[in-house]
Amino acid sequence: xxxxxxxxxxxxxxxxxSAQAGTINATDGRGNWQSTKCMAPQPPMxxxxxxxxxxxxxxxxxxxxxxxxxxxxxYMNCVSQEAQADADAVGQIVVRAAQKTIQQTQAQVSANAAxxxxxxxxxxxx
Numbered sequence: 103x104x105x106x107x108x109x110x111x112x113x114x115x116x117x118x119x120s121a122q123a124g125t126i127n128a129t130d131g132r133g134n135w136q137s138t139k140c141m142a143p144q145p146p147m148x149x150x151x152x153x154x155x156x157x158x159x160x161x162x163x164x165x166x167x168x169x170x171x172x173x174x175x176x177y178m179n180c181v182s183q184e185a186q187a188d189a190d191a192v193g194q195i196v197v198r199a200a201q202k203t204i205q206q207t208q209a210q211v212s213a214n215a216a217x218x219x220x221x222x223x224x225x226x227x228x
Contacts, residue, residue, distance in 0.1 A: 124188050135188065140180035143173035 127134045146166035 124184055126188070126192070135185065137181050137184050139184050140177055142177055143170055146170050 124135050124137045124139070127136075146163070146169075149160075149163045149167065
C-alpha cells in the first residue's frame with residue numbers, strides 16, 4: 103500500500119508543481135520534462151563533399167563543425183545541471199509532503215488511542 107501511495111503522491115506533485123527551472127508534464131502515468139533555461143545549438147550547414155573544394159573552405163567547414171560540437175557539449179551540460187536541480191527540488195517536495203502525511207496520521211492514531219482511554223487530545227486538522 104505504501105509504494106502505491108508514494109507513486110500516486112509523486113504523480114500528483116509532478117503533474118501540478120512547476121519544476122525548479124524546467125517544466126514537467128505528467129499524464130496517465132507518463133511524464134515529460136523539458137528544459138526552460140538551455141538553448142539547443144543549431145547545426146552548421148552540411149559540409150560539401152566536393153573533392154575540388156579549396157582548402158580554406160574545408161577548413162572553415164571543420165571550424166564551424168568544431169564550434170557546433172563545443173556548443174552541443176555546453177548545451178548537454180546545461181540540460182544535465184538543470185535536470186539535476188529540478189530532480190532535487192521535486193524530491194524535496196515529495197519528502198516534505200510525505201512527512202506531513204505521516205505526522206498527520208500519527209496524530210490521528212494518537213487521538214484515537216486517547217479517545218479509547220477517555221483522554222482528550224488536540225489533533226491538527228489538515
